[in-house]
Amino acid sequence: MTDPAAELGAQLARPGGPGGLQTRSAQVDGVTDLGVNLRIGEELILDVPCADSYRNRAAGDWVAVTRGARPVVIWRLGQDPGVETEDEIRELALDAAAEIQVVRAVAWGTGEPFGTGWQAVAATHVRKNEQGKVEYYHQLASETDPPPPPPPSRAPSPVTITATSSGSWRNGRPDDYASNPMQGDWTGGGNRRGGWFYGMKIQTACAGKTVSSMAVTFTRARGSGANGKRPMHLYLHSYTSPPSGQLALGVGPEDLLRLSVGARGTAILPTSWRTALAAGTARGLAIYANGSTDYAAFTGGSLRITFAAT
Known part of the structure; x- marks a missing residue:
């Protein structure tokens, strides 16, 4: 029983093989400002350009590179990066949220607020914290509902x-x-x-x-x-x-x-x-x-x- 992947690789490697895009695998030796340095066997090829889709480039990546006088890296070989990317986006979103001033909800009117759980404020206090963000404190005449838990402490931004x-x-x-x-x-x-x-x-x-x-x-x-x-x-x-x-x-x-x-x-x-x-x-x-x-x-x-x- 033949291995289709091995058979295709052999066809691509043969002179005069099938037309269309022909590639081979190579390992990234280093990332440069012009592309990547590639290691193919004992040969080091400098500053090979990369397709825009090849993101988060790193030494050690296995990539597909086109054959020809001027090779181009067209994609990375490896695991699905979706989960890792989602985690990175969430962390960036939390950092961004910590940098801006946020008020959960604002409403006003001439009558009493609608709904339950509202408490009358006897005095409002305001200050600027160490990160330069505005903090409000509402002093109540009497407390009928406990305050929400304080937000978890976050590390200072890098x-x-x-x-x-x-x-x-x-x-x-x-x-x-x-x-x-x-x-x-x-x-x-x-x-x-x-x-x-x-x-x-x-x-x-x-x-x-x-x-x-x-x-x-x-x-x-x-x-x-x-x-x-x-x-x-x-x-x-x-x-x-x-x-x-x-x-x-x-x-x-x-x-x-x-x-x-x-x-x-x-x-x-x-x-x-x-x-x-x-x-x-x-x-x-x-x-x-x-x-x-x-x-x-x-x-x-x-x-x-x-x-x-x-």
Whole structure:
């Protein structure tokens, strides 16, 4: 008994096979600003464009790509994302609702209100809470019906912190020849180290809140080292702005991301790192590597901070 799927695959693979759309499977090596980097066997194909229908792209996805001189990713292979998408929409809706001022219902007239359960208000009090939302409190002359339960506490909305500046250092001083933060040494001129600086923005955003996670996003710059995936050797540093001398490295390294050229990636910082950044005992992020093996340049450095309800 033949397998129809295997038979169709064999037909598509044969020269002069059936006409129409012919595809093959490939795995996404990294997501770039122009599309995706694809891994097909041992070959790395850079910046392959994608159909608009391919959303929420991520490294590791298996996709269908057209054959030809200019391949195009046309869809992702995998499970039905419907349930996951519904959960994401609900969470976004709750976040949006928490950001706006809502009054459940409003009515007025010259006579008594219609229906049961109404209570006369002796005085109305109003205030603005810590999130800048208006709260009303109705003081009753007598209580004939208990108030509804208070709404469940929600975590403060996430914030995204971008670096105020960045740069590279080589041989103990700023490297004016590097346009982006870099790690390693390609030409024998000395190992580079790069840094991202946030001033006091991280500590200010976290003040009075319980941090549940910090996620940082970087993009591997083109034209730096080998095209294949290279790890970022991440460190903490204690500077609010770029130093005039050597950039001293703090705790590290942590290899949280491996990116091919042009690819973008997001990594969750270790718990101890987010604690240090929130408290201000660390101020920013740095990279460093020895030699040419992991030589690479990176851009980005935005931090998305989420909080827990208190």
